[in-house]
Amino acid sequence: MRRLRRDRSGDIALRAALDHIGIAVGDLGKALAFYRDALGLHVEAPEEVASQRVRAHFIPMGPSALELLEPTEPASTIAKFVETRGAGIHHVTLRVEDIAAALEQLKTRGVRLIDEAPRPGAEGALVAFIHPSAAHGVLVELKQKPEPRDLAPVRVPFGDLELVSVNDGALALDGGAMFGTVPRVLWQRRLDADDRHRVPLSMRPLVVRGDWGTLLVDCGAGDKMDGKLADIYGLRSTGRLEDVLAQVGLSVDRIDTVLATHLHFDHFGGATRREPSGAVVPRFPRAEYVVRGAEWEDATRPHERNRASYVQEDFVPLRAAGVVSFHEDDRQIRPGVRVVRSGGHTGQHQVVFIESGGRTAVFTADMIPTTAHVDDPWLMGYDLFPMDTLAFKRRFIREAIDREYLIFFEHDPRIAAGYIRERDGRRFVEPVR
Numbered sequence: 001m002r003r004l005r006r007d008r009s010g011d012i013a014l015r016a017a018l019d020h021i022g023i024a025v026g027d028l029g030k031a032l033a034f035y036r037d038a039l040g041l042h043v044e045a046p047e048e049v050a051s052q053r054v055r056a057h058f059i060p061m062g063p064s065a066l067e068l069l070e071p072t073e074p075a076s077t078i079a080k081f082v083e084t085r086g087a088g089i090h091h092v093t094l095r096v097e098d099i100a101a102a103l104e105q106l107k108t109r110g111v112r113l114i115d116e117a118p119r120p121g122a123e124g125a126l127v128a129f130i131h132p133s134a135a136h137g138v139l140v141e142l143k144q145k146p147e148p149r150d151l152a153p154v155r156v157p158f159g160d161l162e163l164v165s166v167n168d169g170a171l172a173l174d175g176g177a178m179f180g181t182v183p184r185v186l187w188q189r190r191l192d193a194d195d196r197h198r199v200p201l202s203m204r205p206l207v208v209r210g211d212w213g214t215l216l217v218d219c220g221a222g223d224k225m226d227g228k229l230a231d232i233y234g235l236r237s238t239g240r241l242e243d244v245l246a247q248v249g250l251s252v253d254r255i256d257t258v259l260a261t262h263l264h265f266d267h268f269g270g271a272t273r274r275e276p277s278g279a280v281v282p283r284f285p286r287a288e289y290v291v292r293g294a295e296w297e298d299a300t301r302p303h304e305r306n307r308a309s310y311v312q313e314d315f316v317p318l319r320a321a322g323v324v325s326f327h328e329d330d331r332q333i334r335p336g337v338r339v340v341r342s343g344g345h346t347g348q349h350q351v352v353f354i355e356s357g358g359r360t361a362v363f364t365a366d367m368i369p370t371t372a373h374v375d376d377p378w379l380m381g382y383d384l385f386p387m388d389t390l391a392f393k394r395r396f397i398r399e400a401i402d403r404e405y406l407i408f409f410e411h412d413p414r415i416a417a418g419y420i421r422e423r424d425g426r427r428f429v430e431p432v433r
C-alpha cells in the first residue's frame with residue numbers, strides 16, 4: 001500500500017480526482033439522442049450491473065466519464081430516483097488512492113457516511129458512499145481502483161490436475177506496441193498508460209500439477225536483467241517466483257518440467273539465474289526444459305526486428321547444461337498437457353492446451369496476452385506475423401466461447417484466468433477467483 005502525503009494539519013491529503021458523474025436516465029433513447037447524437041460523444045457498449053438492476057452506459061471524457069444509468073427493473077433504486085426526483089445527476093464518483101484511509105479521515109471529521117467500510121464495486125474496485133446530507137445534497141461515491149498487480153497465486157482444481165497461476169511480477173510495455181493498430185482512445189479505457197506511455201502488465205507462469213509430476217509453463221523474466229533495460233520495461237518485483245511458489249508449497253527444485261511458449265525474455269528469462277560468480281545456470285535444478293526446436297533456431301539467430309526480445313543468456317546456458325529437450329511438432333508434453341503452434345507473435349509461438357475431466361484450459365501466452373485483447377483485431381504491434389495471429393485467434397476464440405475453455409492470461413495485470421463470454425456482440429471475460 002502506498003503511503004499518503006500528510007498536509008500541515010496532519011490529515012491525509014486524499015488527492016481525490018473526478019472519476020465519473022452518474023446520471024439517472026428515464027428514457028435512454030432520448031438521452032442517447034442528446035449525449036451521443038447532438039453532442040457527438042462516444043457512448044461505450046453498456047455494462048449490466050445486475051445487483052443494482054441497472055445498465056450503465058459510459059461516456060469517456062479524458063480521465064473522467066459520464067455514466068448514463070438506465071434502470072432495468074421498476075424496483076431499481078435508479079427507477080425510484082427518476083420517479084420521485086426526475087432524471088438528473090444521481091452521484092459523483094471520486095477516485096482516491098487509499099479508500100480505507102479516506103474513510104478514516106472522514107469519520108474523524110464527523111462526516112456522515114453510508115458505508116463505514118469499503119465494499120467491492122464493479123471491476124474489482126473498492127467503493128464507499130458518503131451521505132448526501134454531508135455533501136450538500138450530492139451523493140458522493142469514493143472509489144479505489146483495483147491493485148493493478150495482484151501477486152497472490154490463483155489455484156484452480158481441474159479434473160485430475162491442479163492449475164496454479166503464479167505471478168512473477170510487474171512489466172510495463174509501451175501501450176501503442178501492446179495494441180498495434182488499435183488507437184489509444186480505445187485501448188486506454190481498458191488498460192491505462194502511465195506517464196511514460198506504458199501499460200501495466202504482469203508475468204504469470206502456470207503450474208500444472210498431476211500425479212505424473214509438476215510442470216511450469218513459462219517462467220517470467222527472472223532477475224538477470226538490470227539497470228536501464230529493467231527500468232525501460234518496468235520490471236519491478238520480478239524474480240519473485242520462488243516466493244510465490246512457496247505460497248503453494250512448491251519450490252524451484254520441485255518443478256520437473258519447464259515448458260516454453262516461446263523464448264522472449266518476459267516469458268523465459270526466468271529459466272536461468274546468475275550465480276554470485278557471474279555464471280549463468282538453470283534456475284530449476286531438476287527440470288527438463290521443453291522447447292520447440294524451430295523456436296530455438298529463431299531465438300539463437302535473431303534479426304534486427306526480434307533481437308531485443310531474445311536475450312541469449314536466458315536459454316543458451318541450458319543447452320550447455322544438457323537439460324533441454326526439443327520437439328518439432330504439436331504434441332503431448334505430459335498427460336493432459338499438449339502444445340499447439342499458433343505462430344503469429346513469433347513464427348513458432350505455441351499455446352498450451354490442458355485437458356482433464358472433460359474440461360479444457362488454455363494458456364494463450366502472447367496470442368491473447370490480456371483480457372483487453374479478446375477482440376479479434378486487438379493484436380500486438382510486437383507480432384512478427386500479425387495476420388497469422390489474427391487467423392489463429394479468430395478460430396480459437398470462437399471455439400473458446402462455444403466450448404467454454406478456461407483461459408489463462410499471462411500478461412493481464414489483474415485477471416489470471418477466466419471464461420470469454422459474448423453478449424450482444426460484445427466480448428468480455430468472466431474471471432475465476
Ligand SMILES: [Zn+2]
Pocket residue numbers: 264266267366369411
Ligand atoms: Zn510477452
